[in-house]
Amino acid sequence: MAIPHPIPDPLAQMIAERFKVLGEPMRIRILDHLRDGPRAVGVLADELGTSQQNVSKHLGLLHGAGLVRRERRGNAVLYEIADQGVFDMCEHVCGGLERHLAELQSLVTGEVAP
Amino acid sequence: MAIPHPIPDPLAQMIAERFKVLGEPMRIRILDHLRDGPRAVGVLADELGTSQQNVSKHLGLLHGAGLVRRERRGNAVLYEIADQGVFDMCEHVCGGLERHLAELQSLVTGEVAP
DNA sequence: CAACTTGACAACTAATTGGTTGATCAGTAC
DNA sequence: GTACTGATCAACCAATTAGTTGTCAAGTTG
The missing domain is CATH 1.10.10.10 (Winged helix-like DNA-binding domain superfamily/Winged helix DNA-binding domain)
Incomplete structure (x- = not known):
């Protein structure tokens, strides 16, 4: 699709x-x-x-x-x-959230994102 | 995840x-x-x-x-x-849309969804 | 320097919508 | 039949927000 x-x-x-x-x-x-x-x-x-x-x-x-x-x-x-696909979407969103938060975290710690 | x-x-x-x-x-x-x-x-x-x-x-x-x-x-x-994951989400939504529309369609045609 | 370009921010208006309240409908029990 | 329970519908209010208008900041060019 x-x-x-x-x-x-x-x-x-x-x-x-x-x-x-x-x-x-x-x-x-x-x-x-x-x-x-x-x-x-x-x-x-x-x-x-x-x-x-x-x-x-x-x-x-x-x-x-x-x-x-x-x-x-x-x-x-x-x-x-x-x-049921809704929950796949939610997991996807959570994945995006984690990436975003990790990026913000790296700004605080001063590290460079890999 | x-x-x-x-x-x-x-x-x-x-x-x-x-x-x-x-x-x-x-x-x-x-x-x-x-x-x-x-x-x-x-x-x-x-x-x-x-x-x-x-x-x-x-x-x-x-x-x-x-x-x-x-x-x-x-x-x-x-x-x-x-x-880039955003587009995966959009595809997911489109998939859900298709399923939903197909279901509505079957109501009109009188067929039973498989 | 001033004039121009490009994007961001603030204030405002109009429309949308989450939640409440009250009334109505469907089904059950007596 | 009436009384009761559970869910939907309709009207309303408050909060959010998409889009507009006007203004300002950053950067470039002459």
């Missing part, structure tokens, strides 16, 4: 949209909690220490982006990860 | 921060243009059809996140990609 280059404008828009969905700590935490398995909205709200409405809103966004799946169970609604 | 689980709150914050920087079409386009090599701010502004101040602002953010490198050359300032 290769990205066309130059990136067409609408594609840049879609890519940014995707990143924007992930650009919110609460949503990262929600996804992280869903790693352990499907969760009802209320359960997530308890675990995350925020309101049910708030979690529902974020889940709606994640669902719209196709990152989570929804399933009605009784009168509860279970959400689960729909795209 | 494995992400700790559950993700500590500050890490979720940092991850989200990173995603947020990429969650803007103009910045995606800037990074894409930098793929062809270093660029001066004014040149980018021309290529992207926006103001020099706007590009400078976005580049400042990208630089703060360690995604681009800055180098003074004469009275121009050249920017270049500092973390």
Whole structure:
């Protein structure tokens, strides 16, 4: 899978949209909690220490982006990860973070990056 | 590199921060243009059809996140990609987009996703 | 020196959005 | 049927931010 280059404008828009969905700590935490398995909205709200409405809103966004799946169970609604690739992305981000922080570190210690 | 689980709150914050920087079409386009090599701010502004101040602002953010490198050359300032991994991330996003769109497509055609 | 070029910063406006509050809808139990 | 629980929807407020305008700093040229 290769990205066309130059990136067409609408594609840049879609890519940014995707990143924007992930650009919110609460949503990262929600996804992280869903790693352990499907969760009802209320359960997530308890675990995350925020309101049910708030979690529902974020889940709606994640669902719209196709990152989570929804399933009605009784009168509860279970959400689960729909795209495991998200965590690969997070690891990628963490890798970038580490490189960046290492670079800043080297500025402090005065060493030259290898 | 494995992400700790559950993700500590500050890490979720940092991850989200990173995603947020990429969650803007103009910045995606800037990074894409930098793929062809270093660029001066004014040149980018021309290529992207926006103001020099706007590009400078976005580049400042990208630089703060360690995604681009800055180098003074004469009275121009050249920017270049500092973390090639960004494009891997974009490809990852595109992959997720394709999966999501394919799923939506199957809803329209009535087929069952394999 | 002055004139010009290039980029960065500050202040402002308009739009977006995270979170709250209150109402509404779907499903269960009685 | 009514009462209760759990989730979504709608309206609102506060905070963030993309983009513009104006100004300033650094560097070059004459």
